[in-house]
Amino acid sequence: xxxxxxxxxxxxxxxxxxxxxEGGSMPAIAEADDQFLYVVKFRGAGQGKKALxxxxxxxxxxxxxxxxxxxxxxxQLDSAFxxxxxxxxxxxxxxxxxGLNLAVHYLSxxxxxxxxxxxxxATLASQIVWLDCLLLNVDRTCRNTNMLLxxxxxxxxxHGASLYFHHSWENIAGKALLPFANVKDHVLLPQASAxxxxxxxxxxxxxxxxxxxxVQLVPDDWLAEEQSFDTLEQHxxxxxKFLTTRVSNSINFVKAAQDARAALI
Numbered sequence: 001x002x003x004x005x006x007x008x009x010x011x012x013x014x015x016x017x018x019x020x021x022e023g024g025s026m027p028a029i030a031e032a033d034d035q036f037l038y039v040v041k042f043r044g045a046g047q048g049k050k051a052l053x054x055x056x057x058x059x060x061x062x063x064x065x066x067x068x069x070x071x072x073x074x075x076q077l078d079s080a081f082x083x084x085x086x087x088x089x090x091x092x093x094x095x096x097x098x099g100l101n102l103a104v105h106y107l108s109x110x111x112x113x114x115x116x117x118x119x120x121x122a123t124l125a126s127q128i129v130w131l132d133c134l135l136l137n138v139d140r141t142c143r144n145t146n147m148l149l150x151x152x153x154x155x156x157x158x159h160g161a162s163l164y165f166h167h168s169w170e171n172i173a174g175k176a177l178l179p180f181a182n183v184k185d186h187v188l189l190p191q192a193s194a195x196x197x198x199x200x201x202x203x204x205x206x207x208x209x210x211x212x213x214x215v216q217l218v219p220d221d222w223l224a225e226e227q228s229f230d231t232l233e234q235h236x237x238x239x240x241k242f243l244t245t246r247v248s249n250s251i252n253f254v255k256a257a258q259d260a261r262a263a264l265i
Contacts, residue, residue, distance in 0.1 A: 008056075008217055010074040011103070013040060013081060019090060025051060025160065026093055029106055032075065038103035040075050041160060044096025049222040050167065051160035052102040057239065058135045058159030059104070060214045065131060065202055068155045074219070075103035100219055107155060113147035115187050120154065125191035126198040128156065133180040133253040134202075134246055135162035141185045165242065169228040172238060176245040179256030189261050199254045206247045208240070215239045 011032035019028045020039065025046035027039050043049050056072060063069045082094025120128075128147075132140050139161040140146050146158040165175045183189060215236050229235040246253075 008072060008074055010076060010100075011036075011038070012076045012078070013038075013101075013103075016081070016085060016090070016094070019087075026090070028090075030075070030103070032073075032103070037106035037108065038073065038075060039106050039157075040101055040103040042077075042093055042097035043099065043101050043222070044093050047160070047167075049225070050163075053166065053218055053222055053239075054135075054163040055102055055104075055158070055160045056218060057214055057243075058137065058162040059156075060217060061135065061206070061211070061243075062131055062156055062159070064210060064214065065127065065205055067127065067131065068153055070105040070107055070155060070157065073103050073105075075101040077101055100221055104157065107148055107150040110148040110150035110155065113145045113149055113154060115142060115145070118149065120188055120191055122191055122193045123197070124154065125188040126194040127202070128188050129183065129186055129192040129257055130195060130198040130202055130250075130254070131156075132162075132186060133183055133257055134243070134250070135159060136164055136180055136182075137162040138164065138182045140187055142187050145187050147187075163239075166239070169226075169238065172242055173245070176242045177249050177252055179253045181256075183253070183257045184260040184263070186257075189257065190264055192257065192261060195254050195258055195261075199250050203247055203250055206243075208244050211243050211247070212240050215243075 011034050013030050014033050015031040017029040017031060019026055027041050029037055030040045031037055041052055041055055043052055059069045059072050077097050079098045082091045085091040085094060137159060148155045148157055165172060220232050223232050223235045226235055
């Protein structure tokens with residue numbers, strides 16, 4: 001029996017508020033027709049649709065595991081939207097992003113997690129490290145934690161740099177079995193003393209049906225340009241196979257993370 005997933009809402013972007021000039025993807029705070037503010041990730045920026053796929057799959061896997069993630073929505077951008085934008089770089093980005101983009105709810109008043117100020121307990125730290133090892137998330141370091149404190153709770157953001165295997169589909173079966181070398185730089189690794197417990201809990205949750213239901217959320221349009229597959233279904237199945245293989249062989253990345261932590265402490 002397949003796991004049921006809540007549908008991702010679609011909003012229409014109505015007002016470009018301000019760019020977030022962090023990294024090369026140039027996300028922006030924008031208002032939508034539901035009157036809420038969102039951080040919009042544009043299909044015309046940086047790694048394009050692959051970053052949106054990673055953001056969607058990574059974020060929804062994290063949510064399924066019980067971690068706090070701002071609501072993810074599809075953000076529709078009209079062709080007329082960027083015509084009055086005076087900044088040429090932003091105007092070009094908006095023109096290249098007409099259609100379906102991805103956005104996350106803007107956590108107004110949140111502050112960036114600072115490991116020198118806030119200590120995360122071992123259970124939560126281990127769960128986040130496990131997640132990032134699964135997703136190959138290179139972007140949770142001291143330099144760029146991609147975590148926010150909002151109403152005294154820790155929220156995870158920005159998974160667009162995850163799943164980097166999809167930039168080259170060669171030897172995907174072998175890549176699924178590899179440990180996550182970048183775990184040595186993970187900001188929470190020193191606190192992650194409960195990786196075995198996180199592994200047992202999360203492997204039980206992440207069934208093939210659940211992962212499949214998350215992969216099915218990816219819009220066809222974001223998959224259509226990949227030349228490595230003959231059909232959209234083959235493309236989806238490749239994501240599913242990679243992730244399920246990685247979960248069933250999680251000992252590979254858990255042991256590597258434990259070894260990296262031992263070297264640190």
